[in-house]
Amino acid sequence: MKLRSPLLRAAAVLALLTACTPGTGGGGGGDGKSFEFWSFSAINQKLTVDAYQAKRPDIQIKLTEVGTSTETAQSLTTALAGGKVPDLVLIQGDNLPQFVQQPQNFVDLRTLGADDVKDDYLDWVWRQSVAKDGEVLGVPTDVGGMAVAYRTDLFAAAGLPTDRAAVSALWPTWDAFIETGRRYKQATGKAFTDNAATSVFYQAVNQVSEKYHSADRKLVYSTNPQVKAAFDLGIKAATAGITSGQSSFESAWSAGMAQGQYAAVSAPSWMLNTIRSTAPDTKGKWDIAKIPGGSGNWGGSYLAIPKRAKNPQAAWEYIKEMQSPQGQLEHFVRVGALPSTPLVYQDGKLADAKDPFFSDAPTGKIYTDSLLGLKPFYIGPDSAVIGQEFLNAITNVEQSGGNPATAWDDALRNIKTAIGE
């Protein structure tokens, strides 16, 4: 039995959340001179909107910073189910598969000319927004890359090298990273990194060739030795006593960063902005080294246009202008988000970019290098839940006294409960 009427979908939302306006059916019908844009908060989207406004003064943009990436995805779901949808919405990579499963909710960007610009983007990034019948639902705005940000002053105090090449050489592998942590802990008595779940497991599990699904999209999270290896590294870090046990992005984590409670944190390109705004007083005390294992990606977002958008054309023009290789390069210069368009990776503005907050580290080069050896894998609709349960199992061992010996089995059982297979 299928219920596709917008009214019934609206009612579904009402059933759980008693505030919503019913949907109005098909898209289009706007004035073409304005559009509504939902983005995340705290990523400085307004800078980019202003830049577009300067180029196109005839267009009115109504920017709403909904909240975190997760909150934005939740609001979008509610809106798609029967509310007023934006014309343009930013979707974080982890939330994307859930929407790609339901392509009928979005404009197929091929109808607006996506095929013409397809070749500008990293192929494996582009493919994540392609639905089962080839519909293109989103244009990638940035990728994360991977690296480790570390405090040179704290490393020096612990007798570790501070030069970024020498630090990168300290940890060719994650085992070596944990070993470095032990050395740091012995020398200072303080935590080396923030937490095992995000800074170790989540990085390592994104460096695999197959993650929770096999190449033919079957679930293999429980049998894939690469996942198990990444999980074991997380548990090893959690039990080594080298973490400060503060989960990423919670308030104690921010305070710990500002106070130098930990000396190293895994940092994709977008994390640099977080560090800058969380610990502004530590300017110049950071540097950036290679991620153990050399390459990988964490994060990146997409711009999509909901089917019922009033001004899909105006939204598409914004995408075409601001997400072109040149547009993304300018975005990199403005806020440091790594472009998803490899054409500009050799451009001097990116390749020679240095960040004074991070001791003039060549951020453009470090992050584009981290994408070079990357092996793309399939991300399915259950990937976010599976990843969260693994993270929880490691956090449980690290912070709540969970038993490391049963952590893997506990995680598998919780995943099975959550996704049913």
Next chain:
Amino acid sequence: MTATLSPASTAAPPPPRTRKIAGVGERLSAYAYIAPFFVIFGVFGLFPFAFTFYVALFDWNPIGDQVFIGFDNFTRMFGDPRFWNAAGNTVSIWALSTVPQLLLALVLANVLNHARLRFALFFRMSVLVPYITSVAATAIVFVQLFDRDYGLFNWLLGLVGVEPIDFVQSTWGSHLLIATMVMWRWFGYTTLLYLASLQSVPRSVFEAAAIDGAGPWQRFRHITVPALRPVIIFTVVTSTIGGLQIFTEPLLIATGAPLTCGAVRQCQTLTLFLYEQGFGQFEFGYGSAVGVALFVMVVVIAALNYLLSTRIKADR
């Protein structure tokens, strides 16, 4: 006969008829006056409520397919350890918050009712301040007070040599933290309810008891508590229904994993589990099934209340 009756019958009718019409209009206008409430209640209260039962029978993706699956959501729920964990947490937090709260309110009401208390009005108003403070603000302050690394409580414990306690990450600690917040928010309200009820007890009864040699404890035990029995039952029931619906506090304390209230769902309540399933996983059908279960629990408790209060009436 017809001659005498006919004039009367033609003269009489008009007034009652117009009065009748006016009566209908008046009666209808009364409904018009109360309509705004019932229309809004119907749209935002009754309809979603009834619709929850309907949605609970589906595998309901808000932006995709809705497939009828009968009672599968309920079968799944009864076998779901996360549901029972949430139910256990809810009961634990409810007990930890309600029992001390009602006892504290009882004592406070007794103190505030004291004849010789100065500035009574000031104290009576003050206890209501936590109640009018927003839950979110309360949660932010309490989380900071109980923080493992920077919290005031752990600093105080550190002074006497106790290792810092990670309240949020431990099961009993997170329950205690939430219970404290709930207690903080509601004790003033309960105190005022008790106080209002106490003030209807004639002061002469207390004075007579004092003259007869009853101490403060005896007066409390034999006058205050029996006088408050109906309102105590009322507060137990309302706080139980409120306790089953604790949501904001657990959502806000574990910022690292808000929807599960921590890595191992150590403080996830039923409403938070409902929210996680509905709006975190977008399983509206399963979330609705949890909502139905919650409704049944509340009905059972309300029924118990009815039985208890009728028995108390019979006793008197």
